[in-house]
Amino acid sequence: MKITTFLAAICLCLTASAAFAQQKPNIILVLTDDMGVGDIACYGGSLVPTPHLDRMAAEGIRFTQYYSASPICSPSRAGLLTGSYPARWNITSYLQTRKGNAACEQADFLRADVPTVAKLLKSAGYHTGHFGKWHLGGGRDVKNAPSIQAYGFDEYSSTWESPDPDPLITAENWIWSKTDSVKRWDRTGYFVDRTLAFLAKHKGQPCFINLWPDDVHTPWVADEKDMQRYPEGAQGRRQFEAVMKNYDRQMGRLMEGLKKLGIDQHTIVVFTSDNGALPTFDTRSGQYRGSKLSLYEGGIRMPLIVRYPGATKGGRVDSVSILSATDMLPTFCKLAGVKQVPQPAVDGVDRADVLLGKPSPRERTLFWEYGRNDSTFGYPRGKNRSPSVAVRQGKWKLLVNANGAGAELYDLEKDPGEQHDLSRQHPAETAQLTGKALAWFRALPALRK
Structure with a gap:
């Protein structure tokens, strides 16, 4: 009787576990x-x-x-x-x-x-x-x-x-x-x-x-x-x-x-x-x-x-x-x-x-945009005002304005605080990521009211 009860308990536990797994x-x-x-x-x-x-x-x-x-x-x-x-x-x-x-x-x-x-x-x-x-x-x-x-x-x-x-x-x-x-x-x-x-x-x-x-x-x-x-x-x-x-x-x-x-x-x-x-x-x-x-x-x-x-x-x-x-x-x-x-x-x-x-x-590249114009996107001021398009690929993050100017490149593994712009030291990475960022931005749909 005890063995039967024990086996029944095991079956109940297994049933409950299976139900939990399927839920x-x-x-x-x-x-x-x-x-x-x-x-x-x-x-x-x-x-x-x-x-x-x-x-x-x-x-x-x-x-x-x-x-x-x-x-x-x-x-x-x-x-x-x-x-x-x-x-x-x-x-x-x-x-x-x-x-x-x-x-x-x-x-x-x-x-x-x-x-x-x-x-x-x-x-x-x-x-x-x-x-x-x-x-x-x-x-x-x-x-x-x-x-x-x-x-x-x-x-x-x-x-x-x-x-x-x-x-x-x-x-x-x-x-x-x-x-x-x-x-x-x-x-x-x-x-x-x-x-x-x-x-x-x-x-x-x-x-x-x-x-x-x-x-x-x-x-x-x-x-x-x-x-x-x-x-x-x-x-x-x-x-x-x-x-x-x-x-x-x-x-x-x-x-x-x-x-x-x-x-x-x-x-x-x-x-x-x-x-x-x-x-x-x-x-x-x-x-x-x-x-x-x-x-x-x-x-x-x-x-x-x-x-x-x-x-x-x-x-x-x-x-x-x-x-x-x-x-x-x-x-x-x-x-x-x-x-x-x-x-x-x-x-x-x-x-x-x-x-x-x-x-x-991560395998897929990430993109962002913020700041379509200067009149309604005028903040924040000073050093925290970023370019309007950004891309992250691996350790690299690049920011650039929508007209292609002002590119900044950061190695986020070494510099997560984005204090050291490496765009001049790494022109190939800068050019490649700038191209990606601008191609993504230009492919976004135009506003239709």
Whole structure:
């Protein structure tokens, strides 16, 4: 009898293991707003202790060569959602008023017929949710932007800069207000709550969620007292530290919530930022030159932590693999069992093995563009103002203006801070990469209104 019971127990364990292996993982993409690589302690940050993010890294894999698709909000989000360079969809800067969009030589919203990760995962049986900032069209005087649902999301809650603003956080016609039911300092917690509720509702079924808070973007409003003192928000270091501490706590709540739901082992959490920090306080970009709005590393090289306790061993650092935001769509599709990813619309490559703990060098060249003209792309000023086109190939990174002038070449293995321009010392590499960068830029579609 004991042997029979023992064998039955083994069969039950094997059945459970097989079911776990076959079950599609939940995927949560946490996209922080304006977080520099130097904001997190485990990346060398010193401004604010971040024990919960550090624990996420200790339980997962921390990547040191991950790039956003752009150094500014809307195009970086478009790159994540579509797996394509955002300029393919005429998204070049942050989406705003119609007049401002025209000045930036961009569309008023992301087209709804583009392939998106949410649409593709829905085709594989996923329930999809978007909770947080959207900023891919809608708000201000853009009244005809498609609903978030049109991009493949079953449920959503978003901020003022969207076609579907949540009334609890958009009581007035602005990013936040004193009269919001959910106060500015509670907003990240609200989005975490919505995420956990969505997962609980669909427990036992695969879910894909965009958790896109608008922290730690300015204005920083730490609490009720701060709101009274700074009714329009602040950009001071003290306020940033308070907001960052709360943000870190909310990431801890997310991880604890996954454990309480019993889905922790089978949920992939991908944590990153849309673009670099601004203001930087001279520390928020870490060792890198530049900031938000710059194609130097401080504007586009972002933190990336991937936590998947049921499949990967934690506590590792991957400094070998070069990853892009455009890789996330094909990577998530592979992890979710999507059979076919649309080509050639997707520029990213499947890096599922890398996210599962198998580092590998990158074969495909990476490109960026930011700064179509001097009138609407005039920032940042000074040494962090970069040329408008950039390319990364192996250890080399080249920046050049769209007219072919001002080429700068850096060896990122030896000089990640981009302090030593090697364009004169390496004319062959400079010419080759300049040609690649300009050919890519000139092949981008022209804006059609």
